[in-house]
Amino acid sequence: MIDPRYSIINQRLEKIRRIIAVSSGKGGVGKSMVSTALALSLANEGFRVGLFDLDFTGPSTHIILGIPKNVQPREEKGIVPPIVYGLEYMSLVYYVGDNPAPMRGGDVSNALIELLSVTQWGALDFLVIDMPPGIGDAVLDLMRLVQRIEYLIVTTPSLLAFEVVKKQVALLCELKMPILGIIENMKMSKSDAIAKETIMLGIKYLGEVPFDAQVEASIGNPEKLMATALGSAMPQIKKALIDRGNPNVS
Amino acid sequence: MHEWALAEAILTSARQVAEQEKLKKVTDITIRVGELQQVEPQILRFALAQMKTGLFENAKFHIRKAKSTLKCRVCATTWQFSLKNLDKATAEAIHFVPEVAHTYIKCPTCGSPDFEIVSGRGVWLEDIRGAKAD
Numbered sequence: 001m002i003d004p005r006y007s008i009i010n011q012r013l014e015k016i017r018r019i020i021a022v023s024s025g026k027g028g029v030g031k032s033m034v035s036t037a038l039a040l041s042l043a044n045e046g047f048r049v050g051l052f053d054l055d056f057t058g059p060s061t062h063i064i065l066g067i068p069k070n071v072q073p074r075e076e077k078g079i080v081p082p083i084v085y086g087l088e089y090m091s092l093v094y095y096v097g098d099n100p101a102p103m104r105g106g107d108v109s110n111a112l113i114e115l116l117s118v119t120q121w122g123a124l125d126f127l128v129i130d131m132p133p134g135i136g137d138a139v140l141d142l143m144r145l146v147q148r149i150e151y152l153i154v155t156t157p158s159l160l161a162f163e164v165v166k167k168q169v170a171l172l173c174e175l176k177m178p179i180l181g182i183i184e185n186m187k188m189s190k191s192d193a194i195a196k197e198t199i200m201l202g203i204k205y206l207g208e209v210p211f212d213a214q215v216e217a218s219i220g221n222p223e224k225l226m227a228t229a230l231g232s233a234m235p236q237i238k239k240a241l242i243d244r245g246n247p248n249v250s
Numbered sequence: 251m252h253e254w255a256l257a258e259a260i261l262t263s264a265r266q267v268a269e270q271e272k273l274k275k276v277t278d279i280t281i282r283v284g285e286l287q288q289v290e291p292q293i294l295r296f297a298l299a300q301m302k303t304g305l306f307e308n309a310k311f312h313i314r315k316a317k318s319t320l321k322c323r324v325c326a327t328t329w330q331f332s333l334k335n336l337d338k339a340t341a342e343a344i345h346f347v348p349e350v351a352h353t354y355i356k357c358p359t360c361g362s363p364d365f366e367i368v369s370g371r372g373v374w375l376e377d378i379r380g381a382k383a384d
């Protein structure tokens with residue numbers, strides 16, 4: 001017995017130039033906010049961008065974007081993600097709505113593999129993935145199945161967050177996965193401890209995002225989100241991302 | 251038609267097997283479809299027929315249904331998935347991503363959504379027959 005889905009996954013992602021996973025070993029550090037703002041910011045610049053919410057048990061990007069309930073994918077030779085605020089947008093919420101999805105690791109993996117095998121993405125410059133926290137089944141499967149994913153790691157100034165992030169970095173390095181760098185989110189003081197530690201790990205420090213109460217207040221309104229400190233931090237992150245993809249910049 | 255994407259996966263996978271086994275042409279492909287995903291054999295067959303070029307030109311597709319067994323992790327009740335009592339939108343959601351069954355289906359004995367999909371989940375490639383190059 002062969003599961004035919006594995007054979008098609010990389011073909012489904014073929015027309016996508018770069019895949020960026022916004023991840024963190026830790027929850028609540030701002031992955032969903034950063035991935036949404038990054039995707040919007042890239043799209044505003046004229047890139048063709050997709051946003052894929054892979055946090056199946058705690059999906060958030062549809063709330064951050066304020067996606068109306070009647071938005072659904074189209075069925076055509078697979079599932080075609082609808083375009084929302086200029087993004088090809090895919091999430092499990094199309095199938096579960098506001099209800100909980102009490103899935104165990106194996107189910108999360110299976111759902112991930114299913115969506116990867118049937119989603120028909122267009123020709124994209126960037127696919128931004130909002131990852132679940134931690135290094136559970138879905139994260140490990142994604143690393144195994146799609147090896148060209150580049151990881152953008154989010155931490156907060158908290159030692160608790162950074163200690164978990166360090167473990168994730170160690171795993172990614174061991175598996176030889178490309179790491180774009182670390183973003184320090186919700187910064188409230190001037191300390192450069194995280195920046196220093198990041199550089200010591202041999203990872204690029206992509207900058208800090210100040211804590212801004214307007215971020216929470218912007219939920220459901222993408223324009224407002226882009227006007228917050230988080231939106232303002234996107235150009236530097238975007239630059240690091242684009243420079244890395246440009247063979248003329250080292 | 252989302253079955254098209256599954257049919258394409260089946261043929262891509264079958265091609266890999268055929269290459270490994272150095273088959274010059276494929277004569278028979280057996281596919282198992284689990285009831286949980288509710289893939290219509292006719293629709294799948296139609297999609298396969300549209301894509302069966304080259305290696306698969308003369309291939310016959312045998313599509314077999316498999317019952318889907320669910321088992322409660324709390325009280326160990328075992329039961330069979332059925333479309334009874336599911337509205338159209340729910341059935342369709344499960345059709346696209348079978349795991350969302352955990353959102354809509356509960357154990358008939360204790361009401362828990364924490365069950366295992368023991369069998370009959372989705373689409374499987376069961377067997378490929380063909381003639382080797384000589």
Ligand SMILES: Nc1ncnc2c1ncn2[C@@H]1O[C@H](COP(=O)(O)OP(=O)(O)O)[C@@H](O)[C@H]1O
Nearest residue numbers: 027028029030031032033186210211212215216
């Ligand atoms: N830079 C920031 N300033 C203030 N609040 C923020 C900032 N970034 C994220 N938040 C808030 O932190 C919480 C967690 O963010 P979220 O993106 O859901 O994290 P994760 O996806 O990592 O779990 C949210 O309530 C969000 O509004």
Ligand SMILES: [Mg+2]
Nearest residue numbers: 031032055060
């Ligand atoms: Mg999140």
Ligand SMILES: [Zn+2]
Nearest residue numbers: 322325357360
């Ligand atoms: Zn039970």
